[in-house]
Amino acid sequence: MVTEKRRIELFTAGCFLCEETIKLVRDLACPSCEIVVYGLI
DSSP states (O other): OOOSOEEEEEEEOSOHHHHHHHHHHHHHSOTTEEEEEEEOO
16 A cells, blocks of 8 residues: 655646536545645736
8 A cells, every 4th residue: 555645736827617626636546545636916
């Protein structure tokens, strides 16, 4: 069993498509994934 977290980094511009993509990634990420979102605006 893997207990190490995986890091997913998302770089966004704050647009509608970015928000949809963030939601999709959060829905599909595994329980051991850490999601970090960076806003570039």
